[in-house]
Amino acid sequence: MVGxxxxxxxxxxxxxxxKCDLTQPFCNQCTKRNLDCPGYEKRWKFMHQTKGSIQKDxxxxxxxxxxxxxxxxxVQARQSIDERVEPNLAAAxxxxxxxxxxxxxxxxxxxxxxxxxxKRVEVNWIDxxxxxxLTAPQALVWAYRALATVFIGRKxxxxxxxxxxxxxxxxxxxxxxxxxxxxxxxxxxEALASGILLTMYEMVDGITGASWLTHTRGLATMIQMRGQDxxxxxxxxxxxxSCRAFLVADSLIRxxxxxxxxxxxxxxxxxxxxxxxQSPKRSELGLIVDRAFIEIASCxxxxxxxxxxxxxxxxxxxxxxxxxxxxxxxxxxKLQKELQRALAHQRxxxxxxxxxxxxxxxxxxxxxxxQSSLYGMRLGxxxxxxxxxxxxxxLLRRYYLTKPWDNPETPGLPSPSPWKALDANAQEWQVRxxxxxxxxxxxxHPSGNEDWMDRIAMSMGMLGIRA
Numbered sequence: 001m002v003g004x005x006x007x008x009x010x011x012x013x014x015x016x017x018x019k020c021d022l023t024q025p026f027c028n029q030c031t032k033r034n035l036d037c038p039g040y041e042k043r044w045k046f047m048h049q050t051k052g053s054i055q056k057d058x059x060x061x062x063x064x065x066x067x068x069x070x071x072x073x074x075v076q077a078r079q080s081i082d083e084r085v086e087p088n089l090a091a092a093x094x095x096x097x098x099x100x101x102x103x104x105x106x107x108x109x110x111x112x113x114x115x116x117x118x119k120r121v122e123v124n125w126i127d128x129x130x131x132x133x134l135t136a137p138q139a140l141v142w143a144y145r146a147l148a149t150v151f152i153g154r155k156x157x158x159x160x161x162x163x164x165x166x167x168x169x170x171x172x173x174x175x176x177x178x179x180x181x182x183x184x185x186x187x188x189x190e191a192l193a194s195g196i197l198l199t200m201y202e203m204v205d206g207i208t209g210a211s212w213l214t215h216t217r218g219l220a221t222m223i224q225m226r227g228q229d230x231x232x233x234x235x236x237x238x239x240x241x242s243c244r245a246f247l248v249a250d251s252l253i254r255x256x257x258x259x260x261x262x263x264x265x266x267x268x269x270x271x272x273x274x275x276x277x278q279s280p281k282r283s284e285l286g287l288i289v290d291r292a293f294i295e296i297a298s299c300x301x302x303x304x305x306x307x308x309x310x311x312x313x314x315x316x317x318x319x320x321x322x323x324x325x326x327x328x329x330x331x332x333x334k335l336q337k338e339l340q341r342a343l344a345h346q347r348x349x350x351x352x353x354x355x356x357x358x359x360x361x362x363x364x365x366x367x368x369x370x371q372s373s374l375y376g377m378r379l380g381x382x383x384x385x386x387x388x389x390x391x392x393x394x395l396l397r398r399y400y401l402t403k404p405w406d407n408p409e410t411p412g413l414p415s416p417s418p419w420k421a422l423d424a425n426a427q428e429w430q431v432r433x434x435x436x437x438x439x440x441x442x443x444x445h446p447s448g449n450e451d452w453m454d455r456i457a458m459s460m461g462m463l464g465i466r467a
Contacts (some may be wrong), residue, residue: 001234011038031178033139035135073122096142097128101148107150109204110454112372113242114291115365115456120281123235125242137190139179142172143197150205162205169201180222187226192239199246210433212453216250219243220386224259228268237272244293244322248461252431255307261298269294284360284368289373289460296380296460302328303422304389307429310394318395322388329384336377343370374457379418381461386419418465433464 009020012030018028022040030037103126118124129144146168153161174195180186193213202267223231223240231240244260251258259265273290278284302325309318346354358366400415422429456463 001339008390012036012039031138032182036138066393091143094167095145098145098148101152102129102144103182105147105151109200109451110457111451112368112454113457115362116283116286116369116458117238117241120276120283120286121235121238121241122233124238128235128238135224137175137179137185137188137348139172139175139194139195140190140197142168142175143201146172146201147197147204150201154204165205169198169205172198177339179216186222187230189230189235189239191218192222192226193235193390195222196239198245199243200453210253212246213250213253213433216246217242217254220247220259220393222252223247228265229270232272233274238266245457245459245461248297248300249433249456249465252461253254253302253433255300255304255429255431257301257304258297258299264296266294269297281360283361284342284357285339285370288335288342289369292335292339292373292380292462293375293460295328295335296376296462298328299380299383300461302384302387303431306391309391313398314401315395318391322391322395325388327383327385329388329398330378332384334382335375339374339377369458372455372463373460376459376462379459380467382417383419383462386417386422390422431465 004467006020007014007020010027010030013020013027020029023031025039026037027423031036106125106129114125118126129251139365144400146165149161149168150165153159153163153165156357170196176191179188179191179194185191198217199212199219202214206214208211225244226236230236247260248258260269273287273294276290278288302321305321309321312318340356346357361369
């Protein structure tokens with residue numbers, strides 16, 4: 001028969017007119033480019049038949065009628081006419097349902113975070129999840145599936161679904177590992193989105209209370225590789241806002257500088273706040289928190305710098321760091337008072353004035369957003385105060401022989417301070433995420449609060465972190 005294609009390649013490679021390597025179950029050409037490989041089964045089979053060949057087939061079929069065909073008949077009977085016409089229809093419908101379940105998970109687990117920035121960005125997570133994903137990378141597809149499945153499994157106490165979600169998570173992780181090996185694909189927004197979704201999964205079904213920190217270093221590397229411009233608007237800005245709090249928490253725990261606290265990124269974050277301040281969708285409440293985050297992002301760096309200053313013999317450098325700590329504490333304290341004053345006065349102000357302050361943030365979420373942000377500011381100020389106390393005491397003891405100054409507790413925080421263990425005599429400062437401290441001090445616990453991740457995100461990564 002003339003014109004019948006004889007290639008055994010998958011349909012994707014045939015359509016792209018590239019050589020298929022016929023790897024089972026999916027070809028490497030599709031895997032390397034994050035394309036959906038449909039396999040090697042042909043939708044149409046061309047058969048050359050004559051009258052003689054038809055008679056032979058009929059005789060062969062007559063002889064084989066004695067063999068059981070019950071199972072094959074049942075399988076064929078189960079197929080609907082929709083599936084026979086379009087085999088991928090059921091899979092597409094399932095993906096659509098899973099994405100809607102993911103949206104429900106997002107609104108359940110991150111209600112205040114989504115409410116605080118969902119309408120202040122051009123593309124939020126729900127908009128992104130509901131877009132057509134014709135050529136979506138497999139890492140992103142399986143990350144959606146894993147989160148949706150574990151959410152349903154935990155909601156209805158179905159351990160089979162939870163176990164199934166873990167296999168989906170592993171599959172998404174393997175796909176993502178393949179993606180980030182290629183410089184061309186490692187910096188795409190789909191790759192970063194997949195990493196953030198897998199971080200969310202670790203929050204829901206992690207092995208330990210701090211398993212959610214597993215992927216944060218990778219997220220930080222990907223954001224830096226992508227650069228600042230792609231995070232200035234669009235979904236890139238949403239991705240940055242989604243994971244910034246966890247980057248701060250990870251840096252505190254690792255005892256490293258957070259790149260968001262570096263001068264060039266501080267300037268970039270300030271620029272983003274200035275841009276939003278000119279937007280009709282601006283929120284004065286959100287802008288105060290965004291500017292406070294710039295100071296919070298520098299806290300891991302101040303922790304590292306203070307510990308280094310204690311170990312060296314350089315009074316000038318110690319005095320410089322001491323002044324920087326004072327300036328950072330002053331700026332954060334000023335923003336905290338501005339937010340407290342606005343919350344106190346705006347509630348008594350006319351509705352239009354309050355609405356201008358809140359902006360597009362739904363009123364039901366203003367209080368949880370503001371209170372969690374205030375907790376983050378107070379914890380940041382408490383850390384800066386403790387570092388200032390330790391460094392000043394060391395400076396006075398070594399060079400001025402003056403009685404050390406004792407800094408008072410930061411109002412609004414549980415006592416004792418989570419940073420009291422930071423002492424000049426300690427050989428090493430260890431900071432960790434402590435779910436028990438989170439439960440005892442703030443009545444929040446992963447096993448009892450669906451929105452515990454949301455509370456940490458709204459505190460700019462400071463809640464539950466202690467020395």
